[in-house]
Structure formats: C-alpha cells, structure tokens
Amino acid sequence: MIEELMRTWHDPHARHAALVHLPITLGVLGLAPLIWFAWTGFSQRVPRVICLAWFMLAAVGAFVASQAGEAAEPLLASSRVPMTPTEAAAVHDHEEWGETAWLWPLGCSALVAITHIPRRSARLVAGSLAIAVGAGSAASIAYTAHLGGRLVYIHGLGVPERLP
Numbered sequence: 001m002i003e004e005l006m007r008t009w010h011d012p013h014a015r016h017a018a019l020v021h022l023p024i025t026l027g028v029l030g031l032a033p034l035i036w037f038a039w040t041g042f043s044q045r046v047p048r049v050i051c052l053a054w055f056m057l058a059a060v061g062a063f064v065a066s067q068a069g070e071a072a073e074p075l076l077a078s079s080r081v082p083m084t085p086t087e088a089a090a091v092h093d094h095e096e097w098g099e100t101a102w103l104w105p106l107g108c109s110a111l112v113a114i115t116h117i118p119r120r121s122a123r124l125v126a127g128s129l130a131i132a133v134g135a136g137s138a139a140s141i142a143y144t145a146h147l148g149g150r151l152v153y154i155h156g157l158g159v160p161e162r163l164p
Contacts, residue, residue, distance in 0.1 A: 012072035013158040019068050020148065023061035027105055027141030030054060034108075034134045042115045042127030051130070055109040055137070062102035062141065069098050069148075076157055087155045094147040101144045104137035 008014040033054050037047040076083060076091060083091070111130035115123045151157045 012068065012075055013160075016065060016068040016072045017152075017158070019061070019065040020145065023058050023065055023101070023105070024141055024145045026054060026058035026061065027101075028138050028145075030058060030105065030108070030134050031131070031138060034112075034131050037112070037115075038127060038131060041120075042123040042130075043120075048112060048115060051112045052109055055105040055112065055134070058105035058137070058141075059102045059109060062098075062105060066098045066102060069095065072158060083157070087151075087157060090147065090151055090155055091157065094144065094151055097140065097144040097147055101141050104133060104140045108133045108137055 008018060033047060033051045037044070037051050040047055042048070073091065073095065108130050111126045111133055114126035115130070117123060117126070152159055
C-alpha cells in the first residue's frame with residue numbers, strides 16, 4: 001500500500017489529481033461557514049477562526065495543486081500522441097484559471113481577518129465583502145475543476161494508458 005501511494009506521489013499527473021480535491025471541496029463549500037459567520041453579525045470568535053482557517057487551507061491547497069499541475073503539464077506535451085489544437089486550448093484554459101484560483105480564498109481570508117476590527121461598520125463591510133469573494137472563490141474553483149475534469153474525461157489527458 002505504501003509503495004502504491006509513493007508511486008502515485010511521484011507521478012505528476014496523479015499527484016495533481018490527488019491534491020486538487022481538498023481545495024475544490026473547501027472552495028465550493030466555503031459559503032456555509034461564511035453564512036454561519038454572517039448569522040452572528042460577523043462578531044463571534046469561533047466562526048471567524050473557522051472561516052479564517054477554512055479559506056487559508058483552501059488557498060494553500062489550491063496553490064499546492066496549481067504547482068503540481070505546473071509540474072504535470074510538460075508531460076502532456078511529451079506524450080507519444082501530440083495534442084490537438086482543441087486539447088491544447090483546453091489545457092491552456094485550465095492552466096489560466098488554476099494559476100489564480102488560490103487568490104480568491106486568500107482574499108476571503110484577508111477579509112475575514114479584517115472582521116476582527118472592533119468597529120461594527122468595519123466588520124459588516126468586510127464580512128459582506130467576504131461573502132461576495134467567497135462566492136467568487138466557489139465559482140472560480142468550481143469552474144477550474146470543471147475545466148480539469150473536461151481534460152480528463154473528454155480529452156483523456158493526464159491519465160495512464162489503458163493496458164490491453
């Protein structure tokens with residue numbers, strides 16, 4: 001089992017595939033803790049800490065997944081079957097969205113951190129903006145994941161060759 005996990009970790013495509021699931025889950029479901037935080041008037045410590053940790057973990061996870069994707073991309077170009085222009089465009093689109101996907105949850109984290117300011121108006125503005133950025137984060141990460149899924153399930157890129 002450990003050997004198999006190590007093989008997966010050393011394969012850039014498999015590593016990228018394994019790493020993307022955490023930021024996808026956190027990014028898409030991130031509105032739930034933000035709504036809970038909003039319910040408290042953006043003033044309670046526990047939901048603030050949960051939101052801050054949630055979106056920081058999503059940002060770090062998305063950044064790490066992005067780096068793993070960058071490491072996997074050259075292998076696509078060196079495969080024995082050249083990519084079609086449509087496939088190359090699909091890779092480019094996924095890469096463009098993936099390079100910046102981590103910025104959305106990072107921005108949300110920063111806004112949640114600002115809600116620590118004791119002034120009610122600052123908390124409400126920063127919290128409301130955090131919800132908007134959290135929604136943008138969910139949309140950006142979901143769309144990036146969708147583009148990645150198309151690469152695998154429609155174009156068959158980044159997957160091991162089938163054995164006869």
